[in-house]
Amino acid sequence: MPETQQQISADEVAHLADLARIDLSAEERERLAPQLAVVLEYAASLDGVAGDDVPATSHPLPLRNVLREDVPQPSLTAEEALSGAPAVEQQRFEVPRILGDEQ
């Protein structure tokens, strides 16, 4: 067991749920808090492996500048693009009404 026990409050779970657009009941928030703490603990165990002198790795291969030329490639047809849409209107994806505002 790591020395420091990660603590996650029910409020933090509520905030995360809000960001993830998941509706959780009070009971679910209570239940999920300790479970998320376990996940964090698991991830935190990596801290013990790499010291401060090892930079965080985002890409395992030392590749740089993989770029494509600005040349058009065929797109999907509108029909293909919309084939996975739950609902379609006016050749557009129909989605539930928007609660927040635009980013």
Add this chain to the structure above:
Amino acid sequence: MSDTLVDYDDAVSRYDPALGLEVHVELGTATKMFCGCTTAFGAEPNTQTCPTCLGLPGSMPVANRTAVESAIRIGLALGCSISEDCRFARKNYFYPDMPKNFQTSQYDEPIAFDGFLDVDVPLEGGGTETVRVEIERAHMEEDTGKSLHVGTSGRIHGADYSLVDYNRAGIPLIEIVTRPVTGLGARAPEVARAYVAQLRDLIVALGVSDARMDQGSIRADVNLSLAPAGSGTLGTRTETKNVNSLRSVERAVRYEVGRHAAVLDAGEKVFQETRHWHEDTGITTAGREKSDADDYRYFPEPDLVPVAPSREWVEELRGTLPEPPNVRRARLQEAWGFSELEMRDTVGAGALDLIEQTVADGAAPQAARKWWLGELARRANDAGTELVDLAVTPADVARVQALVEEGTVNDKLARQVLEGVLAGEGTPDEVVAARGLAVVSDDGALSAAVDEAIAANPDVADKIRDGKVAAAGALIGAVMKQMKGQADAARVRELILEKLS
């Protein structure tokens, strides 16, 4: 519910505004940022998408070289340092205009940083004052899809459902962020406007975007805060979005100054939030509470490798930078000998490039200005179009002016020549030939007309014989009438004086 506002002059006498601007430039690349879908404006909905820009599982993005070059060139034009190694990052949020549920952006490693733009802010009594606006960063990201809100009220919050077109999703954007600009006092709104205008001109000069605010290819978010006058602190800011014209940039800053002042006067705290700008009513309304960067859970984009522009590449791109528009304007004004007002009218009419080219094609600057801002501006106005869209080229205008100077046509006929060119009748020379517009240079015909005029006006002729040369005007008029205007008045005068001396 309408906001309480403090009178603007009162507000800026007691509070110091701090300004920040975030400008998004939609690049004019042929394809999107991370896929080969085309980017044309106004295509049928959802005809420019693919698995990558729809965020379908298994698709892999690859960055567009031209977009990266454009980002570097914008950075260089703004005096920025260019990162030696930078990554893309995922900005996570759930909103239906972003099909991947994250926007590919850059977070703590922008491609360009630490620059500035010296903004020429017009002064009321003429002239300009230069204000340096510091650029914090310019980074690469992608645009979102376009939502159409369907419902009874027409407002976003009242919409029953939304319809999304992903043609725009994934088009390259460069976001240019200033540092807070302080010490502007009452001039903050004008500086904001002048900054966006000059940045737009720079973007156009770089040729990286058409930078049309009306089509959303350049969009400004306006950050504003107030601090008690002389305190040297920064207050809580609001970020006003959806500001899509230069005039609105100015108005939005003004509005928020008055609103913040009222909140602070009431002893309350300004709420850190986004505000929506309403073009029709000229007010802002509360949007969502501003998220902390933490809430976006940025992390390095694992599907895209870092961009590490070599110094050779950066220098090569530096070599492609155009002369800054304000420097070019000053140079041309000097070279052409235009007054400040003439220059401002020229720029305002969108005639700078046209006059420059007309001069290059051989016309004198003032003559070029006269045609473009006179006759042609009138015709463009009548047709409800821009000068640049008229069916006449700078070479045509230079040729018309040459025809005037060599005496082939006079001013009045020259206008008819332009009319013919605009009507698609051919080059100026073709119009002159087809319409028979050349002044009569055949001295025989002219001489006969002069004789006729002298015979018809013996009193006037006598006066001229007595040395009253000014009286010649009446005879010149008679001859011009006889020749239906197609004569060179100076040559007519010469002939009259010859015959009556």
